Amino acid sequence: MTWAASFIVMAVACARTPAAQAETAPTRKVENAPQVNGCGMAFVTIPAGSFIMGCSPGDRLCEDDEKPAHEVRISQEFEIGVYEVTQHQWLKVMGGNPSQFLGPERPVECVSWNDAQEFLRRLNALEDGYRYQLPTEAEWEYAARGGEPGRPYVWGKHPLPVVAGRKQANVADESARRVHPDWTALRRYDDGYAETAPVGRFAPNGYGLYDMAGNVMEWCEDWHAFWYYRRSPQCDPRGPASGFQRVVRGGSWSGFPRNLRVSNRNGLAPHRSSYNIGFRCVREPVSALSAPPPRLRAESGLARYRPAFTGEEYWAEQPPPLPGRAFPALLNFACGGRPLICLGFTVEQEGGPDRHGRGY
Ligand SMILES: [Ca+2]
Ligand SMILES: [Ca+2]
Ligand SMILES: [Ca+2]
Secondary structure (H helix, E strand, O other), rough: HHEEEEEEEHHHOOOOOOOOOOOOOOOOOOOOEEEOOOOEEEEEEOEEEEEEEOOOOOOOOOOOOHHHHHHHHHOOOEEOOOOOEEEHHHHHOOOOOOOOOOOOOOOOOOOOHHHHHHHHHHHHHHOOOEEEOOHHHHHHHHHHOOOOOOEEEEOOOOOOOOOEOHHHHHHHHHHHHHHOOEEEEEEEOOOOOOOOOOOOOOOOOOOOOOOOOOOOEEEEEEEEEOOOOHHHEEEOOOOOOOOOOOEEOOOOOOOOOHHHOOOOEEEOOOOOOOOOOEOOEEEHHHOOOOOHHHHOOOOOOOEEEEEOOOOEEEEEEEOOOOOOOOOHHOOOOOOHHHHOOOEEEEEEEEOOOEEEEEOO
């Protein structure tokens, strides 16, 4: 299926008639037990680290937007939802339920990216000590791979979502075909669910996360750009600065193997929704929220520089180094101490008359 075709399939909105994807689970465990918030949402901590993002070795189904595969560093550990956000949790925060396939423990669907932002706004307004948001696309794929490098599927190399006899994901299967006889569905695999399943019914991945493949596709924070990987930053990429579609990842109950590959990317306009798209959250303690380095922030008359393509910003008296040069060691707070290479910057003066400019 081409990118355009898969997009059309996904954009069917909240009516009926989906498309297809597929598969299962690794072995590594996260070392900490899930932490549950007041809305019943469980989170585990994913360690900082590096991984190869994009087309997996030997995966001949990759589309152009998954290439090139490239190293990405996640510089900070982060907490991510063990499960997709459920209808019960959505109801608790939002006071309603837009889902097509009803069930309190099923994932909420028929929510747009904009709807998810409103959910997050209300959840954050509860001020439980954490700031919640959608995962970046890099965080999502890093978490989905579960510490198991180079595998085309969350559960391994083979598209069939069964590992050691255990079913790995809710996909378009024989159950779906019985309800939707005209579908392209995975043959000789019956996960028992024609549509969404309650979250957590299939094997977890190496980080203890459930349904990273299948059930519902999941909104990410980033804008989707087809050629983004050709120039995305190595450290904590956050997607392009603007766009027309937000990223959705992971395939769904209406998908077959091609769509369920861990590197598969899709995009959908942020106001659109579909019965096969939901989301999960990441969160960080409010106390850990990023701020300009204290030593620099304390000084007056500094400028805030936002280097291009890094997603980072910092305060300093001098502009960043020339393009292609590393930032001074003092400012290498980003990316786990790896040199942060300057690609350009915008500048905004602190206090006084506004001064905006663009460098390089
Ligand atoms: Ca199914
Ligand atoms: Ca999912
Ligand atoms: Ca795709």
